[in-house]
Amino acid sequence: MKEYKLKINGNDYAVSITDVEETVAEVEVNGIPFKVEFEAPVKKTVAAPKVSKPAAPAAPAKPTATVATPASTGGSSVTSPLPGVILEVSVKEGDSVKKGQKLIVLEAMKMENVIEANSDGKVTSIKVNKGDSVLEGATLVTIG
Numbered sequence: 001m002k003e004y005k006l007k008i009n010g011n012d013y014a015v016s017i018t019d020v021e022e023t024v025a026e027v028e029v030n031g032i033p034f035k036v037e038f039e040a041p042v043k044k045t046v047a048a049p050k051v052s053k054p055a056a057p058a059a060p061a062k063p064t065a066t067v068a069t070p071a072s073t074g075g076s077s078v079t080s081p082l083p084g085v086i087l088e089v090s091v092k093e094g095d096s097v098k099k100g101q102k103l104i105v106l107e108a109m110k111m112e113n114v115i116e117a118n119s120d121g122k123v124t125s126i127k128v129n130k131g132d133s134v135l136e137g138a139t140l141v142t143i144g
Helices: none
Strands: 002-008 011-021 024-029 032-037 076-079 084-089 102-108 111-116 121-126 139-143
Touching (some): 102 139
Antiparallel strands (some): 002 011, 024 032, 084 102, 102 111, 121 139
């Protein structure tokens, strides 16, 4: 197991890479487990890849969290302000929402954080489910 202490955009992260098999690595970021997928197989003899936020990947292999965020279909994206676990999803696809309305409850650092709509509109996609682990910057909901 390889362990790293990273500072990304002023935030400290403790990253442990526990296993790497072809295109999937099992990592832990600040104690939260993730499966990271790469576009191409990773050679075991090569040093472990750098892990970064999904919104701005630094590694050429473009790691992403278990909850994939496909290309945007338009609209505004509501993203995770910090790494955590989804406790509640309060909306469904197709729901109309107002700016400031509760969309998701995220547990991070043993605190519940209410994630609110950043604009009026209709929920066009929900990228997470209750119990999912997410990284900072991961797209949670898209509002069209």
